[in-house]
Amino acid sequence: MRRDPKGSAARLGLMVLPVAFFAVFFAWPVVSIVERGLRPDGVWDPGAIGATLGRSDILGVLGFTVWQAAASTGLTLLVALPGAYVFARFDFPGKGVLRAVVTVPFVLPTVLVGTAFLALVGRGGFTDGLWGLRLDTTVWAILLAHVFFNYAVVVRTVGGLWAQLDPRQEEAARVLGASRWTAWRSVTLPALVPAVSAAALMVFLFTFTSFGVVQILGGDAYTTLEAEIYRQTARLLDLRTAAVLTLVQFVAVGAILAVHARTVRRRETALRLVSPERTARRPRGVGQWALLGGVLASVAVLILLPLGVLVERSFATPEGYGLRYYRALGSLDEAGTFLVPPLEAVGNSLRYAVAATAIAVVIGGLAAAALTRRAGRLVRGFDALLMLPLGVSAVTVGFGFLITLDEPPFDLRASWILVPLAQALVGVPFVVRTMLPVLRAVDQRLREAAAVLGASPWRAWREVDLPLVRRALLIAAGFAFAVSLGEFGATVFIARPDNPTLPVAVARLLGRPGELNYGQAMALSTILMVVCAVSLLLLERLRSDRTTGEF
């Protein structure tokens, strides 16, 4: 390895801003919260951890969190693996559209997903009206919503690799006497295992920290760690319990991320990869057509139906279909649910999302640039640090913002920038993960060639790197935008009552009884969906398979 003191100085320079950002807006609030919980009277009280974890209600929450994450992961794999196969190996008309459709849920706000499933299987919902079947009082509603959400994770991660596996590997096994099933099991499955475990861990992580969905569909009966942290902080004001739970979640997420990092590293073993265009065929025979039909049906029922029902409900007033709920969004209600007409949330959300995207792209872009060259332990630690906001309770971050950023030098409590800052924190990991593979793929010799031809480092970056990474940059920005549009856990704490975002407004409407509030929640969710769908369509436009990151 070459030593280049000037290079590492430059890298440290790039890291300054992201590190400072994370220190002030992530580490400080989280540490403050934990400190406040574990050192209530200026004395450390580590015994609180044991005491809290010994409580049976807390153990129940922990058990349920793990159980529902495991069940959701298993169910998602069961439903999505056939989908991954179909997308990888079959060629059929409308495949591109369908791929976009199954990707939509992943960037949809959790609150929206919860609302859609409430409309589908909740009280007075689609299945309730049809067969009197209600699932919102059972854990199934949560599990189904989690499948809806994470279908794309499995299809993208597993299907992406599956499409590149050389089908002739299986043929080689067939010629040597293996039946179709044995050939798949002994050749394809081992090659897929790392990708499947990586996807499973990702799904487990997302469902382990699930908040919006559980908040809406879980009622009082089902509470995950994150939802419990929210309850303890916001309703019971029991900071001690919340601090302990935050630590537990932190450790669990750290462990999941560590296993995931190892799995991903192992994934790049000597597999024979070929271009995906060469491996897809038209389905043949009854079995394959039936499989394709089954996958299409499951996508229709699990993904299209909830969204469709959501839209339908937003127009279904007691007087027949109409725009009443939408109109109601434009005015204040008597009950005083909001200080402003709910429709203003659209403008708030968009404004916040733009600001959050700008922050996330700058911070994430700088971080990715610093990480481009694989180097020492310091840089690797930095890499891991960037992933943490994905796992640390967003609720904790939000609450931490409130208690730390209220005094000089950072008296931001009254400032609108607080919300975008919190949202950007969640967006940065997506930006880094999307940019990094592309930045690393830029050949150092291209920069050297530019330098030899007389380009300064800045000029070389602009002339060589920028054109190559522009697309990735746009995709990363799209991700950050979608993430901040949907962010709920932190925003619910810090969004001011006169400036709610769309997910916060939806949740608040659902928290009120009455048909008008329910209908307005559906209408506002539909608006949120349209906003997300439009940004996702732009994202899919820009996406090329060559530049896909890990998400």
Add this chain to the structure above:
Amino acid sequence: MLTLEGATVRFGPRAVLDAVDLEVADHEIVCVLGPSGSGKSTLLRAVAGLQALDAGRVLLAGADQAGVPTHRRGVGLMFQDHQLFPQRDVAGNVAFGPRMHGVPKEERAARVEELLDLVGLPGAGRRSVAALSGGEQQRVALARALAPRPRLLMLDEPLGQLDRGLRERLVVELRALFGRLGTTVLAVTHDQGEAFALADRVVVMRDGRIVRSGTPVDVWRRPGTEFVARFLGFENVVPATVSGAVADTPWGRIPVPDGSPQGERTLLVRPAGVRVTDDGLSCRVESRTFRGHRVTVVLRPADGPPLEAELPLREVPEVDAEVTVAFGAEEVVVLDGA
């Protein structure tokens, strides 16, 4: 052993295999030769059952294979790029076939040893396939294909990825090995040298059809058509009018062997049939390529296309020299059709 009757495979409107009839006898080594895209690989895939036929039949030992899945056909196929299983070591790859056929473990281990010895890689069982050189991978792929004792072994460009020296040595080894084991072999290649060194019989394919079939010497001596002649690497092919023992060509009058077909024909002059003499067609020497003790010289006559001559070292003229050449009838072949 193998019989193809009117085997046809279509990819859309294009027939990749067009009513192919082919017989491979027991213990025979047949090499299918053709440029890329001529349907050679599809032929092997059809026999293995990896590619469904649109028409025609595949018979193995007299039994129609329609509806028989690949793993029950008892054929072996060595893939062009080997397709070794990267997650298994060398022994795991070779043992795969016997394992699929339910061979007990001890017997399997013995078989692996035996085959690795046979292909010249004794004791390599524990090695990772990723760590093998190209030639070693090729040997492991061969051992793996032979391990389940297939009744017909098919090779797809068996030596295609290896460098020239290794290729020439392995061809000789393979031929000796198959002779010793009595294996029935159907190989496809685009390399004429490989095909002629390996095969008892050579089959030339073009656009999904078989255009020539015969022993290597036979095909080499009488290519039959301009396509085959050019594919074999002959450049001296010109239109000619044959009458009696003489043909009229752009290079002037050329003697042809007795009993040649008459009329408007295509004429092949093998480079060895072009000799430098004191009198005849005058040409300028354009370039020289040295091949051991013989030299291929490209000559530019005043009229007609360039002419290739193969000359002994001591007769080689300088580039740009003016020479006159004559033709020997024994190296001239009258091809079918125009």
